[in-house]
Amino acid sequence: MEKLFADGKAPPGTxxxxxxxLKGIFDLNVDDTIWEDIGLxxxxxxxxxxxxxxxxxHAGIKALLERxxxxxxxxxxxxxxxxxxIWLSEEWRIVNLALGx
Numbered sequence: 001m002e003k004l005f006a007d008g009k010a011p012p013g014t015x016x017x018x019x020x021x022l023k024g025i026f027d028l029n030v031d032d033t034i035w036e037d038i039g040l041x042x043x044x045x046x047x048x049x050x051x052x053x054x055x056x057x058h059a060g061i062k063a064l065l066e067r068x069x070x071x072x073x074x075x076x077x078x079x080x081x082x083x084x085x086i087w088l089s090e091e092w093r094i095v096n097l098a099l100g101x
Contacts, residue, residue, distance in 0.1 A: 050057040
């Protein structure tokens with residue numbers, strides 16, 4: 001791509017993306033350059049999308065993801081609580097049976 005830009009063969013108004021580092025490509029962070037889609041529009045330069053350029057949107061996305069993980073954890077904890085109640089009920093029944101009450 002860089003050669004196309006250097007030779008002037010790239011469409012007008014496009015931006016050459018930064019070269020990706022292959023080391024750690026599968027350990028991507030939410031802020032890595034692979035997610036940047038600047039210059040991929042149909043030739044008309046536009047402002048970068050809010051998820052890329054707006055810190056408030058960044059914070060909102062991270063908060064939403066954290067909320068989703070919390071909801072998932074709550075479901076797991078409710079299931080675990082139910083399992084513990086069933087287990088304790090069975091243990092209580094066995095103890096009472098052994099004591100003859």
